Amino acid sequence: MNACVAILKRSMVSLLRQRGNVIWMLVMPIIFSFVFGILPNLGGGSPLHVSVIDEDKSVVSRGFIQEMKQNPKYAVKVISPDEANDELRNFSADVIITLPHGLERQALSHHTLDIYSTISPNVGQSSSSTAPSDLQNQLKEWALAGNxxxxxxxxxxxxxxxxxxxxxTAGMNQAKAIHTPVQVTSSTLSGGKVQNHALTQQEHSVLGFAVMFIIFTLFGSTGTILEEKMRGSWSRLKTSPASQRSVMTGYGLSFVLIGWVQYALMILAGRLLFKINIPFNGWMALTVTLYIFAIAGFALCISGLVKTREQHMATGGFIASITSMIAGVYWPLDLEPNWMQHMSWFLPQGWALDAFQTAALSGVTLSALIWPLTVLAGFAVVFFSIGMVQLRYS
Structure with missing residues (x-):
């Protein structure tokens, strides 16, 4: 037991003593969270960017476009159907409105109008998240007033x-005088209770970069074992009177504690610097723990394949960056091609973010989390078991 505590204490002291670790654990995560998560969402008062595909090219369709352009809440431009995918992928459009062939014929025949809208995944759950729905309601009001x-x-x-x-078209223009008679408030039902909190885009970004930088930190902490092997202290530790169980337990607990320190630093930084309060409950704690076990085991597996700590850190940095991009840390997963979305099924980051999104709803039950937690537990058992066996017999 004394050996376990000594290893745990030495690991923490060694981690905090190096200035580079402080940069990677605190400074870089804050910079990434601000640049990729906070900065893009600061323009809360900016208009909704609407791209319109006018397939009908009629007086009525042009009337809809004119009404949208006159509304200061919308920045409207007309595009061709071939430009739609590029508009979404380049974040140029928040919503794409399609006015199909036959729209005017439907309007003049008093039929229901078929107007299609495609909402970009980049429109996060923030203060502007209701803007696409407001636009859809506005289109309905114009159509009703015109009819x-x-x-x-x-x-x-x-x-x-x-x-x-x-x-x-004159009736559509008169819709400006119509005031909404009913105010609708939406809520989420989870665990038999009404919930009002889901992760915003900024909260998702902070959690996403916490997930990514846990990889950097754990690769750095497991890399110290390579240094001990090179100095010969690892061989002396294995031949010491301390039992192998105490040694393995000490290192295992140190990896978990270091991962939790990284997570806590990110959550506190988000709260103190960006006023982003990440919800916390038992399900989120379980998600973090399982994810840390999985990444620590994976880092240990890689440490057995490389020769130096520099190689270990370079490998960890490459894996953390590429897999986090695929898993949806930098941008919404829906923006990725289908083959990349399918690749995220094999990455623990993707399942951790999925579990975070569900666990953020207070009152959530195990049935809602059983699948992502089961997959994370599978990653944790497989990787950590292999990593600890490799560490024991190295």
């Missing part, structure tokens, strides 16, 4: 196509 004006005009006799178009 009512057309019906009134038809009461005075048969209308020509041009007169019907003018009546419909």
């Amino acid at each position: 009512i004006a057309l019906q009134k005009a038809e009461q005075h006799g048969h209308l020509s196509t041009a007169s019907a178009e003018q009546a419909f």
